[in-house]
Amino acid sequence: MKRRLFTIAAAVSLVICVASLVLWARSYWHFDRGGYYSSTWEMWTASRSGCIQVGITCGNQPGEFRTGWWGATQPARRFEFERFYFVSDASTLGMTWRFWGAGIPHWSLALSAAVLPIVGCARLYRRHTRGAVLRCERCGYDLRATPDRCPECGMQPLKRSG
16 A cells, blocks of 8 residues: 555656656746636746746735636746745735745756655666565565575565566
8 A cells, every 4th residue: 555655656746847847948938827816815826937936915906806717828038047935025005915925946846856756766676676686575685595485574475477
C-alpha cells in the first residue's frame, strides 16, 4: 500500500514538474493569468518572466467588477529576474481594498517537484539491480550461497521464470 501511494505521489509530482518546466519556458514570451472574481474579492494566479505568482485582492475596487472564472494570455511586456517574494499592500488614494501576493521561480517548483520521481527511479533501479545479482528484496543480503531463503531476515525470494 505504501509503495502504491508513493508511486501515485511520484506520478503527480512528475506531472507538476513537467508542467512547471513548460510554463517556465512559455513565461518569457507569454503572460498567462487566470483566477476567480467575486463581488468583493479576487483570487488569481499568473505565470510570467520565469515566476509563478498568486494573489488575493479583497475589498471594493474601482471599475467594472464581474463575477466568475476568468483567464487571459498576452505577450510578455518586460523581462524581470526570477525571485521569491511576498507582497502585502493596503489601500491607497482613498480606495478600500487590500492585496496579498507571492511569487516563486518556476525552477524552484520544478526542482522540488522532481524529488519524488528521482527517488522513485532510484528505488526502481536499486530493486532491479538487486534482483540481477540475487539479493534479498527486503534487506539486500547476497543470496548466492542460500538461494532458497535469506539467512538474515528469513524472506523467501520470489521464483523467477526464465
